[in-house]
Amino acid sequence: MVKFANRMSLLTGSEIRELLKLTSQPDIISFAGGMPAPELFPVEGVKEAAIQTLNERGQAALQYASTEGDPALRKHIVARMEAKNGVKTDADHILVTSGSQQGLDFSARVFLNPGDVVLLESPSYLGAVNAFKACEPKFIDIPTDDNGMIMEELEKVLASTENIKMIYVIPDFQNPSGRTWTMERRQKFMEIINKYEVPVIEDNPYGELRFEGQSLPSLKSMDTKGLVIFLGTFSKILAPGYRLGWVCAESEILGKYNFMKQAADLQASSIGQMETAKFLDLYNLDDHVEKIKAVYVKRRDCMLKAMEEYFPEGVTWTHPEGGLFTWVTLPDYMNAKDLQMKCLDKKVAFVPGGGFFPNGGHENTLRMNYSCMPEEKITEGIKRIGEVIKANMK
C-alpha cells in the first residue's frame, strides 16, 4: 500500500486558497484574498517589455539559465534593496525565487529539523505557517500589540527554550494584522537577536505600500551579524502573476538557499525574469507604486469609515498605515467561522482569524483585505457583515 511521509499528515490546503475558489464568483464581495487590484496592473507596459525581451534576447529568454537568477533582474533588486529598504548589498547576495512563498519554504528547509522550534508573531501569516509545517517544527507564538512583537516576551522565550532555529517576522503592515513595528521595537529586537544569534526571516511584501507616517528601516538594514534573511517580492508592487520574489542574505546562508533552489526547481523562469528586468528598465516602478497607493489608501479609508458606521460596539480593528489588511476582533464569545458561513450566505467573504495562530485559539478574530474591491462594494460589504455581527451579539 502507498504510504505518505509524516509531513503530509500536517499539510492541508490553505483555508484562504480554498476560500478563493468560492469567492471567485463575480457577485461575491470578497475581503478574503490578499490580492492586488488587477485593474492597476500595467498590462501595456508588461506587453512592451515582453515584445522587447523576445525581440532582443528571445533565445536566452526561452533557455535554461543560472540558479541564482537573471543578472539584470538581480541588479534592479540590489538597487531597490538600497533605495527602499536601506540595505547595501550586491547581486551575489540575492537569489531570485518563485515568489516570496518559495523563500518561506526554503527558510524552513534550510534551518529546521523535525521538532525544532520556530518563533513567530501572534498572529502570523497562514501561508508561512503552512510552508514551515512541511518541516515538522514546533511553533511558539510571541504576543504582539499595536507596536509590534512584545520584546520582553520574546526574550523570555529565547532565554528558556532549547532548539529555537529561526524567528519569522513581518515588521511592516503585517499579514494579517496590518500592524507595523515601532523603531524602538526594531532596535530592541536586533539587540536581543545579536545576543542569542538566531536567524531571522524578515518577510517584507508590503513595506513599500506606506500611505502615511514615516518609513522605518528594515531589520536587514540594522543587521550587523548577518543574521537577518530578507524576503522580498514583486507581487504587491508590480504583479504576482510572474511569481517572482527574492532572498537577500549573507553568503554562507544564501549558499544554502541556492542549493535548495537547485534541488527544488533549478531556477526561476528565464523569460519571466528577463521581462520583469526589461519592465524595470523601461518604466519607473516608483511611479507605479504611487498609483497603487493612491487607490489603496482610499479603500482603506472607506473600509475603516464603514466599520465605524456599521460595526457595533464591542468590535475593534487595527488602523494600518499601509499594506493590504486590517484585523478585526469580535466579542470573545463570537466565532468568526460561524460568522463566515452566515456572511457567505449574504455574498460577502473574509478570512476567519483562527488559522493565523499556529497553536489554535482566537476564534473571535478575522482578517479583512481592502485592496481588491471598489469603494461602493467595500461599504456595502461592511454593512452586510455589520448586520450579521449585530444579529449575533449577546
Next chain:
Amino acid sequence: MVKFANRMSLLTGSEIRELLKLTSQPDIISFAGGMPAPELFPVEGVKEAAIQTLNERGQAALQYASTEGDPALRKHIVARMEAKNGVKTDADHILVTSGSQQGLDFSARVFLNPGDVVLLESPSYLGAVNAFKACEPKFIDIPTDDNGMIMEELEKVLASTENIKMIYVIPDFQNPSGRTWTMERRQKFMEIINKYEVPVIEDNPYGELRFEGQSLPSLKSMDTKGLVIFLGTFSKILAPGYRLGWVCAESEILGKYNFMKQAADLQASSIGQMETAKFLDLYNLDDHVEKIKAVYVKRRDCMLKAMEEYFPEGVTWTHPEGGLFTWVTLPDYMNAKDLQMKCLDKKVAFVPGGGFFPNGGHENTLRMNYSCMPEEKITEGIKRIGEVIKANMK
C-alpha cells in the same frame, strides 16, 4: 550560532550546473548540459502568444491563480497525455509544476521520511538524486542493461528490503544513458509493481523525441492500480525558459502534490501558463517537435560516427533511439574526472558519470549531450576527447 538543518549537509551544488558556468564561454565545445538547441526555439510564435494573452486576458495573466494550474493549459496537457503517452485522464488529475524538477522535489517530500529507501536505475538522473537527498533517504540502485532496468534484480531488492517508499525511473531515452526500456521489461515491471504496491515516479522528459523505432507505451498507460506518478515537461518539446512541467497521478496522491505546491510556491506563473496555452492554441506543437527531431537525429548520427572514428578500442557507448544523450564507458582504469580536466584544457566539456550513481563508483563513465552543438563542433569536440583518451590509455 546559526545552525543548518541536517539535510543541508547532504546537498551540494549540482556538478552539471557548476560546469555550465564554466562552459558558457563561447569558445568551449560543450557536451555537458542537457539543454535544447536554442536556435530552434519558436521565438516569434512565443511573442505572438504573449501579445495575444496580454491583449485578451492581461489582468488575469498578472494576477494570482489556482494552485492546480491554468485550466486551458491543463486541457492541452490532458490531450497530450492521451496522444503521446496513451494515458486517458482529465484536468483534475493534472498539477502544473515549475518544470519537472519540481515534480521530483515534491515526489520526495510526499513519500519520504529520513532513512526510507528509494530504488532507481543505475545510473540515474543526477538532478533527481539531488532533489531526493533533501529528504535524507537511502538509495538502492538497480542494475540496468541495454534493455532497461533488470527486473530480476528489482524483484530481489523488493523482496528483501524494508521501507522502500518509491521507485524512480526514466524508461524513455534515459538521462544519462540514452537507453529505452523494452516492452517486455515494461510489462514485467508493472507486474512486479502491482505485486509490491510501491509508488513509481515515471519521469518522461524525452519520450516525444524518438528518432527511429517504435514508440512504446508509458508505464502510466499500463497502470491499473494508480501507482504510477507521471512527470511531464514542456522543457524539451517547447522551451525550458518558462519552467513548466506537470504531474499526472490518481486523486489521493495528486492531492498531496497539490498541498506541497501550495506550501512550496502557491502556483506556477499565471502569465507563463497562459502564454504557453495560447501558443498551443495557435500552433501545432507536433510540427515543432518534428523540426527538433530532424536536427537532433543528425547531431546524434554525427556524434556516434565521430566516436567510431576517433575513440580507441576499449571505449564503448550507447546508441540512443531518441532523446539528448549517449553514455560512454572508458576502460576500467580510466577516471573521467581526470579526463574532464584535461579536456577542459582543450576547450571541450562533458559530465563525468560518477555523479549519476548515488552510492558512488563507476568513475570510468561519462555523459555526452549532442542536442546543443552544431555538427562541425561535435566532430571537432569528439576528436579532441578521443585524443585525450588515447593519450591516457595504458
